[in-house]
Amino acid sequence: MTEEISVAMKTIESISDEGDRGPFFGLPSKVKDLILRLKGIQDLYEWQKTCLSLESVQQRRNLIYSLPTSGGKTLVAEILILKELLCRRKDALLILPYVSLVQEKVRGLCSFGIELDFLVEEYAGSKGKFPPVKRRNKNSLYITTIEKGHSLVNSLIENNRLDNIGLVVVDELHMLGDGSRGAILEMTLSKILYMSKSTHIIGMSATLGNVGDLQTFLRAENYTNDFRPVELKEFVKIKDSIYEVDPREEECFRFSRLLNFKYSSGLQKMDPDHIVALATEVIPQQSCLIFCATKKNCENLAGMICKYLNKYFLTHKEAEKATLLGELRNSGNGSLCPVLQKTVPFGLAYHHSGLTSDERKLVEEAYSSGVLCLLTCTSTLAAGINLPARRVILRSPYIAADFLKRSQYKQMVGRAGRAGIDAMGESILILQDKDTAMAKNLVSAPMEKCYSNLLHDGGRGLLSLILSLIGLKVS
Numbered sequence: 513m514t515e516e517i518s519v520a521m522k523t524i525e526s527i528s529d530e531g532d533r534g535p536f537f538g539l540p541s542k543v544k545d546l547i548l549r550l551k552g553i554q555d556l557y558e559w560q561k562t563c564l565s566l567e568s569v570q571q572r573r574n575l576i577y578s579l580p581t582s583g584g585k586t587l588v589a590e591i592l593i594l595k596e597l598l599c600r601r602k603d604a605l606l607i608l609p610y611v612s613l614v615q616e617k618v619r620g621l622c623s624f625g626i627e628l629d630f631l632v633e634e635y636a637g638s639k640g641k642f643p644p645v646k647r648r649n650k651n652s653l654y655i656t657t658i659e660k661g662h663s664l665v666n667s668l669i670e671n672n673r674l675d676n677i678g679l680v681v682v683d684e685l686h687m688l689g690d691g692s693r694g695a696i697l698e699m700t701l702s703k704i705l706y707m708s709k710s711t712h713i714i715g716m717s718a719t720l721g722n723v724g725d726l727q728t729f730l731r732a733e734n735y736t737n738d739f740r741p742v743e744l745k746e747f748v749k750i751k752d753s754i755y756e757v758d759p760r761e762e763e764c765f766r767f768s769r770l771l772n773f774k775y776s777s778g779l780q781k782m783d784p785d786h787i788v789a790l791a792t793e794v795i796p797q798q799s800c801l802i803f804c805a806t807k808k809n810c811e812n813l814a815g816m817i818c819k820y821l822n823k824y825f826l827t828h829k830e831a832e833k834a835t836l837l838g839e840l841r842n843s844g845n846g847s848l849c850p851v852l853q854k855t856v857p858f859g860l861a862y863h864h865s866g867l868t869s870d871e872r873k874l875v876e877e878a879y880s881s882g883v884l885c886l887l888t889c890t891s892t893l894a895a896g897i898n899l900p901a902r903r904v905i906l907r908s909p910y911i912a913a914d915f916l917k918r919s920q921y922k923q924m925v926g927r928a929g930r931a932g933i934d935a936m937g938e939s940i941l942i943l944q945d946k947d948t949a950m951a952k953n954l955v956s957a958p959m960e961k962c963y964s965n966l967l968h969d970g971g972r973g974l975l976s977l978i979l980s981l982i983g984l985k986v987s
């Protein structure tokens with residue numbers, strides 16, 4: 513192993529004009545074995561190989577790469593992070609948009625850390641030390657939220673240690689355009705660009721409308737590919753008809769089929785949008801995610817669907833669901849959410865930020881393994897958590913009271929289709945007549961552009977940047 517690392521280090525040192533010739537993209541072959549063992553990934557997709565072999569990557573020039581959701585962007589970033597930690601012996605910083613994503617990534621990468629002898633340090637919620645503890649023998653991968661990433665970079669600048677960070681990876685780079693959080697991300701990256709010339713920056717996103725502008729900001733090159741491992745078919749439902757989305761057609765929506773359902777008058781009243789009919793076309797054998805506008809909607813909808821499922825659903829994976837209920841009860845010290853108590857026996861649950869992190873983990877694991885077949889969820893589930901579904905239903909084109917943005921829509925429908933399991937994935941957006949015109953725009957408009965937010969909220973970001981630079985004695 514040590515020998516392989518030294519071969520890889522020599523390779524890295526000699527790559528300047530001969531390209532990468534290490535056993536596995538410049539890394540020890542143990543990494544390839546671990547990717548197979550821990551992630552079940554046997555071979556890289558062609559685009560991943562191409563991206564890792566790009567001259568800009570070899571030469572450590574900043575890079576932005578964009579691909580559709582589920583294209584496998586994360587693995588490329590992880591391989592580059594491992595190269596930084598193992599071969600260049602530098603620390604790495606991975607910035608993710610949400611606490612739940614940080615926690616999921618920490619869980620996923622800990623085993624790599626143990627096997628490959630580096631530390632995985634969590635910076636989210638109440639976790640994370642400023643400045644980070646100095647490590648003599650091991651390198652660290654800091655996995656942070658946007659806010660904690662900024663504080664971490666500030667503390668490293670204050671202590672003259674920013675150069676220890678060899679690589680910064682920003683997932684969901686389009687978050688730069690997200691109000692005050694975008695401003696914080698922009699401040700972080702600006703400080704790194706200015707203060708540490710040797711730190712390599714990589715940004716990834718599925719939804720970038722103006723990549724050229726971001727390239728200018730990050731002095732980065734760009735790699736784009738439209739690869740998606742599972743075909744995605746987008747549909748909308750209006751009244752009892754399903755239309756396929758085809759933005760190339762003038763009308764955008766092409767009639768596909770009539771929804772096949774027999775509703776009693778009671779059910780018609782309770783479920784005027786025919787969600788039970790849409791869901792039971794796939795569950796319990798296949799999985800289904802239903803995005804709802806609010807947390808309360810998630811809970812109500814899961815409860816409503818259960819009322820109309822037949823007894824067969826109770827017998828499907830009955831023992832596993834009983835175990836799950838027990839685990840949920842234990843995680844709550846004996847108490848269990850009454851909604852979950854009712855829905856889990858049918859294989860359904862809700863997923864939103866009201867769940868405790870233990871409950872969320874249990875629900876996610878049960879859904880991934882097929883014990884649960886349907887989750888009603890809010891939009892936060894769309895941002896990167898790896899819980900794809902055969903069918904994704906968007907309950908309405910709204911998040912709370914706001915009409916969906918194109919990027920939000922794309923993130924949600926992008927959850928459809930599980931690589932290696934489904935031959936295709938499909939999304940169905942439920943529309944009322946009044947929303948049809950706006951929905952046509954939603955499915956066909958170009959991606960939103962992402963602009964600086966330093967002037968957001970009366971210029972608070974810019975002011976804060978200036979004060980912070982004075983505080984850090986950066987001139």
Ligand SMILES: Nc1ncnc2c1ncn2[C@@H]1O[C@H](COP(=O)(O)OP(=O)(O)OP(=O)(O)O)[C@@H](O)[C@H]1O
Binds near residue numbers: 556557583584718
């Ligand atoms: N080469 C590969 N072969 C098989 N599966 C892969 C490969 N690369 C990635 N995957 C799997 O594909 C799924 C989606 O990958 P990943 O989460 O990296 O996509 P992404 O592009 O980051 O998507 P998102 O934009 O939704 O975050 C994961 O389950 C991942 O393990």
